[in-house]
Amino acid sequence: MAKLLNDDEIVAALTKLPYWKREGDSLERTAELASFPQAIQVVNRVAEIAESADHHPDIDIRWRTLTFRLSTHSAGGLTEKDVSLATEIDGVVDAL
Ligand SMILES: C[C@H](O)[C@H](O)[C@H]1CNC2=NC(N)=NC(=O)C2=N1
Numbered sequence: 001m002a003k004l005l006n007d008d009e010i011v012a013a014l015t016k017l018p019y020w021k022r023e024g025d026s027l028e029r030t031a032e033l034a035s036f037p038q039a040i041q042v043v044n045r046v047a048e049i050a051e052s053a054d055h056h057p058d059i060d061i062r063w064r065t066l067t068f069r070l071s072t073h074s075a076g077g078l079t080e081k082d083v084s085l086a087t088e089i090d091g092v093v094d095a096l
Contacts, residue, residue, distance in 0.1 A: 002072050002079035013083045020086050026071040027082050031093045032064060038096055039064045045092045055081045057089070 005013065010022055020029045033039040043059055043066065050056045060067040068089055070082040 002075050002081050004072075004075050004077045004079060005083075010078055017083070017086050017090070019090060022078075023069070025077040026058075026069045027078060027086050028067065028069050029086065029089065030065060030067045033066070033093075033096060034064065036064050039066050042066060042092050042096065046089055049088050049092070050085065053081070053085060053088075055085055057085060 014020060014022060014027075017027070017029075019031070020027045022028075031039075031042070033042060039061060043061065046057065046059070046068070055072070058069040058071075060069075068086075070085055071077065072079040072081050
């Protein structure tokens with residue numbers, strides 16, 4: 001099972017993830033895209049990445065604004081899997 005990150009490790013990871021904040025046991029980011037279809041494109045690409053990694057985000061879709069919440073449910077908190085998925089999501093959002 002993935003190892004839980006401690007508070008210092010989470011703070012260190014967040015210095016490299018400026019769009020993300022910690023909300024308790026989750027990492028959270030909002031992204032506003034140019035249109036609803038673009039937002040759905042991002043969701044579809046993130047879904048592919050999540051399936052490959054077998055690590056799935058919570059995603060809230062409101063018109064063209066997406067909110068991603070990442071946590072490793074099996075470990076009961078944040079792990080390197082969440083940091084890695086956050087980095088991948090940033091790449092998807094940046095690509096549009
Ligand atoms: C069996 C499978 O590996 C698990 O159910 C995976 C699926 N996706 C997951 N996603 C997230 N975010 N946390 C998990 O603990 C998790 N577990």
